[in-house]
Amino acid sequence: MATSDLTAGAQPLGLRAERRRFGEDAIKGIFALCALVSVLTTVGIVAALLLPSIEFFQEVSLVEFFTETRWAPLFSNASFGVLPLLVGTFSVTIWACLVCMPFGLGAAIYLSEYARPRARRILKPALEVLAGIPTVVYGFFALTFFTPFLQDLGLDVGVFNALSAGIVMGVMLVPTVASISEDAMSAVPQDLRDGAYGLGASRLQVSTRIVVPAAISGIVASYVLAISRAVGETMIVLIAAGQLARITFDPREAIETMTAFIAATGIGDVPTGSTAYKTIFAVGLTLFCITLVMNVISIRLVRKYREIYE
Amino acid sequence: MSAHTLDLKNRATGDKIRGRLFYALLLVSVTVGFVLLGTLLVDVFRKGLPFVDGILLTEPPSAVPERAGARPAILGTIYIMGLLLVMAVPIGVGTAIYLEEYANREKWYNRLLELNIQNLAAVPSIVYGILGLAFLVRGLGLGRVTLAGAMILTLLVLPIVIVASREAIRAVPDSIRQGAYALGATQWQTISRQVLPAAIPGIATGSILALARAIGETAPLILVGALTYVAFDPTILGPFTALPIQIYQWIARPQEDFRLLAAAAIIVLLVILLTMNAFAIWLRNRYQRRW
Numbered sequence: 001m002a003t004s005d006l007t008a009g010a011q012p013l014g015l016r017a018e019r020r021r022f023g024e025d026a027i028k029g030i031f032a033l034c035a036l037v038s039v040l041t042t043v044g045i046v047a048a049l050l051l052p053s054i055e056f057f058q059e060v061s062l063v064e065f066f067t068e069t070r071w072a073p074l075f076s077n078a079s080f081g082v083l084p085l086l087v088g089t090f091s092v093t094i095w096a097c098l099v100c101m102p103f104g105l106g107a108a109i110y111l112s113e114y115a116r117p118r119a120r121r122i123l124k125p126a127l128e129v130l131a132g133i134p135t136v137v138y139g140f141f142a143l144t145f146f147t148p149f150l151q152d153l154g155l156d157v158g159v160f161n162a163l164s165a166g167i168v169m170g171v172m173l174v175p176t177v178a179s180i181s182e183d184a185m186s187a188v189p190q191d192l193r194d195g196a197y198g199l200g201a202s203r204l205q206v207s208t209r210i211v212v213p214a215a216i217s218g219i220v221a222s223y224v225l226a227i228s229r230a231v232g233e234t235m236i237v238l239i240a241a242g243q244l245a246r247i248t249f250d251p252r253e254a255i256e257t258m259t260a261f262i263a264a265t266g267i268g269d270v271p272t273g274s275t276a277y278k279t280i281f282a283v284g285l286t287l288f289c290i291t292l293v294m295n296v297i298s299i300r301l302v303r304k305y306r307e308i309y310e
Numbered sequence: 311m312s313a314h315t316l317d318l319k320n321r322a323t324g325d326k327i328r329g330r331l332f333y334a335l336l337l338v339s340v341t342v343g344f345v346l347l348g349t350l351l352v353d354v355f356r357k358g359l360p361f362v363d364g365i366l367l368t369e370p371p372s373a374v375p376e377r378a379g380a381r382p383a384i385l386g387t388i389y390i391m392g393l394l395l396v397m398a399v400p401i402g403v404g405t406a407i408y409l410e411e412y413a414n415r416e417k418w419y420n421r422l423l424e425l426n427i428q429n430l431a432a433v434p435s436i437v438y439g440i441l442g443l444a445f446l447v448r449g450l451g452l453g454r455v456t457l458a459g460a461m462i463l464t465l466l467v468l469p470i471v472i473v474a475s476r477e478a479i480r481a482v483p484d485s486i487r488q489g490a491y492a493l494g495a496t497q498w499q500t501i502s503r504q505v506l507p508a509a510i511p512g513i514a515t516g517s518i519l520a521l522a523r524a525i526g527e528t529a530p531l532i533l534v535g536a537l538t539y540v541a542f543d544p545t546i547l548g549p550f551t552a553l554p555i556q557i558y559q560w561i562a563r564p565q566e567d568f569r570l571l572a573a574a575a576i577i578v579l580l581v582i583l584l585t586m587n588a589f590a591i592w593l594r595n596r597y598q599r600r601w
Contacts, residue, residue, distance in 0.1 A: 027498045028412050034404030035413075038427050038472070041465045045437060048444035106339025114336060123340065125591075130343045132519075132587065134526030136554045137350070137576050140561050144569055145353045171346045174339075204329045225432065232434025234529035239561055259436050259529070266443065266533040280533075284440045288433070295432040299425070 049288055052281035059275050065282065071245035071256075073279045074270070080279065082286060084245040088255035092166045092237055095251060096230040099170025101223055104177025105212075108219075111178065112185035113207045124179075131175040139239030142168040147240065156252055160242030163251035169236050173229055177222045180302070184218020185211050187309040217308075221301035228294035232287065234259040258287045354580070358573025366574050370541040371556065375567035380575050383556035386456060386544045387525050387582070390552055393460035394467070394524055399517045401464070402471025406513075409472070410479040411501055431469035438466045439533030447534055454535030456550035462530050467520040474516020478509040511597035518590040522583050528554040553579045 057065070060080045068081025107127065111120050147164040150157050157163055188211050196206045212219065242254025243264050256264075262280050270277045369379025405427075413420040442462035452458045482505050490500040506513075531552055544550040553575060560572035 021496060024496055024498050028408075031404045031408035031412060034401045035408045035423055037401050037465075038405060038430055038468055039423065041430060041441070041468070042426050044445055045433065045441050048441045049437070052444070103339040103342050106336045107343075110336035110340050114333065127340075127343060129587075130347055132522065132526075132583065133347070133350070134528065134554055134579065134583070136526070136528045136557050136561075137354070137580070140557065140569075140572060140576060141350045141353065143561065144357075144573075145349070168346070171343055174343045202325050202329050204325070204332045207332075228432055229434075232436065234434070234436045235558070238529075239558070259434065262436050262440065263529055263532050266439065266535075272448070280440065281444070284437055288437050291432065291434055291437075292429065295429055298432070299428050 045288070049281055049285040052278045053285045056275065056278035056282040059278070060282075069247055071261075073265075073276045074268075078275070080275075080282075082258075082283065084247050085256060085258045085261055085283060086286075087247045087249065088162070088241070088245065089231055089257040089259070091162045091249050091251060091255055092169065092241055092257055093227060093230040095163055095166025096170040096173060096233075097223075097227060099167055100173035100177050100226050100230075103171075104174045104222065104226070105181055105219060107174060107178035108181035108185060108222075109207050109212070111182045113203065113211060124182075127175040127178060130172060133172070135172070135233060135235040136239070138168050138172055139165075139236045142236055142240035158242075158252060158254055160240060160244070160254035161252050162241050162255050165237050165239075165241035166251065168240070169230055169233055172236075173226045176229060177226050180222035180225065181215065181219045184215035184221070184302075184305050187218070187305060188214040189309060215305065217301045217305045221298045221305075224294050224298040224301065228291045228298065231294070232259060232291050234263050238263050258283050262287070351580075354573050354576050357570050358575075358577045361570055361574035362577050366571070366578070371539070371559075372541075375565065375571060378568075378571055380553065380556050380571075380578065382540045382542065382544050383551045383553045383575070384578065386540075386550045386552040386555075387579075389456050389544060389546060389550070390460045390463060391521060391525055393457065393546070394464055394521055395517075397460065398464040398467055398471055398520065398524070402468050402517070402520075403475045403513055405468070405472045406475030406479055407501060407506075410476050411497070411505070427469050427472055431473070434529075435466055435527055436529040436533065438462050439530035441465070442530060442534040454550075455548055456544055456546045459531050459534050459550055459552070462534055463524040463527060466527065466530060467524045470520040470523060471517055474520065475509070475513045478512025478516065479505060481512060482508045508599065511593055511599070515590045515594045515598075518586050518593070522586040522590075525552070526554060526579065526583060528558055531555055532558070553582075 065080055065082050067083070068079055069083050070079040070081050071084040072079045111123060115123060142164045143160075146168055147157060147159065147161060150161075150164055155163075192210050192214060193206050196210045201209070237257045238260040241257065241260065243256050243260055244254040245256040245261065248255065262283055265276070265280050270280075365377065366379050367384065368381050369377060370381050371383075372378040409420070409424065413423070415421065439462065442458060446452045446458040446461055447454055486504050486508065487500050490504045495503070532555065540549055540551040557572050557575045557579065560568045560575065563569075
């Protein structure tokens with residue numbers, strides 16, 4: 001009763017009743033359109049990959065694509081087995097992971113558990129600089145410095161090899177692993193650490209037996225994201241790992257990754273509409289599916305630790 | 311009794327050694343990146359610095375290394391930066407405003423939108439190149455032009471701009487909005503006169519970092535077709551090249567001289583990136599407000 005009295009009394013005072021403001025709605029609409037751009041990007045990516053790939057798989061069977069062991073789409077007796085490209089990608093990724101996973105985790109533990117606040121404030125952005133160097137620069141470094149350096153060490157590596165590209169890529173990915181892992185470790189409640197210290201645990205024990213297990217979903221998320229980045233990285237492998245598609249896990253030899261194939265074929269003048277041209281999209285679709293699965297896993301894992309601790 | 315004390319003492323020294331070893335390993339992990347970065351910079355400057363000169367900055371590329379420059383590439387990179395500024399920043403900030411100020415998080419389509427942006431951030435850059443090849447170059451018939459390259463880079467860095475802008479907008483406390491509403495401001499008046507001005511330093515910093523990321527990208531531009539030999543100044547609707555593309559072309563040549571030129575062009579690119587990063591950091595430190 002009291003409220004209706006108030007409203008009744010208010011109206012004669014000239015307070016306008018609520019009405020829709022079309023200007024406000026229009027502005028909201030403009031921003032929603034901006035947001036639509038990223039939705040259209042995803043739709044566009046899926047369509048751009050899927051449509052030519054469907055045509056491709058009408059000419060080359062899925063079975064041939066995934067079981068044939070020779071990749072030679074540009075030869076007269078063409079062969080479309082994607083396995084050599086998958087193996088090449090896998091080979092480089094393994095070396096990158098061997099570098100970025102332990103070092104990234106170590107850097108994260110240092111930043112979260114050992115570094116003083118001042119050191120952390122300087123080191124964290126400094127590490128990000130590594131991630132900001134263009135990949136073409138890393139490719140140059142791998143080809144013209146790191147490979148000759150490995151040869152000087154007495155390793156019998158070729159001018160183009162998977163090892164050099166993989167290691168340089170691994171160092172590039174250290175900040176990716178470190179940053180996400182460190183976030184997860186910082187989210188671990190201080191109580192857990194205090195409890196362990198109270199029981200007489202050393203800093204090493206607290207780090208390895210309390211913080212790392214408690215932050216494990218974030219650490220795994222950072223690892224999965226690093227794998228996804230390594231699989232999708234183009235310039236380093238294009239420049240330093242070669243363009244020789246074959247099935248070998250020997251890191252001293254030249255290989256070809258999926259990304260390097262896409263880029264190399266994009267550079268060359270392959271006639272539009274030919275089966276060879278469509279391989280760009282079929283390989284691109286394979287690459288996209290692999291990275292998408294990894295990204296979804298990584299996003300889920302990050303959400304998991306956030307739910308637990310925040 | 312004595313055996314027990316001895317055991318404890320041994321364990322204590324063992325723990326100490328293990329602790330030190332572990333600490334040393336952690337230090338190695340933190341420094342390995344800096345060692346590589348330092349080596350990379352020394353190597354690039356040693357090779358390239360003698361070639362950073364007037365010819366590099368003002369001459370077009372040439373088959374003769376002594377006369378080859380990167381003028382079209384530098385201009386192309388500047389054009390792309392300009393185009394990104396007018397495309398990526400407004401769309402990114404607009405999306406961020408929608409998500410932070412308007413979107414109802416309970417609605418499934420808004421949650422899907424967020425997930426979509428998270429996923430886009432991790433799509434390999436070469437896939438964006440395929441998108442550009444299929445839709446911009448061939449689909450729209452835009453051809454292999456600067457605008458097509460800039461549009462693809464816009465889509466590529468959009469998630470970065472969005473995430474940075476959202477953080478900046480979220481950092482503006484709700485009390486500011488409530489105060490504006492209490493004084494009778496509409497939602498748009500509140501956003502445009504209170505929220506955005508307060509969030510601008512964070513948005514600017516994030517946008518500059520996104521731009522820096524974009525002009526170092528090579529792979530998507532290769533597919534959109536920046537790999538033609540451009541010996542003249544690029545235009546927005548004409549064939550184009552950019553610094554990372556020029557670097558790649560010079561690396562791909564077998565002659566040692568071109569590799570040195572590549573190192574020189576890398577120095578130019580790194581100086582541009584460093585300037586942008588330093589500017590972003592300065593902006594953040596100068597204008598960022600803590601509430």
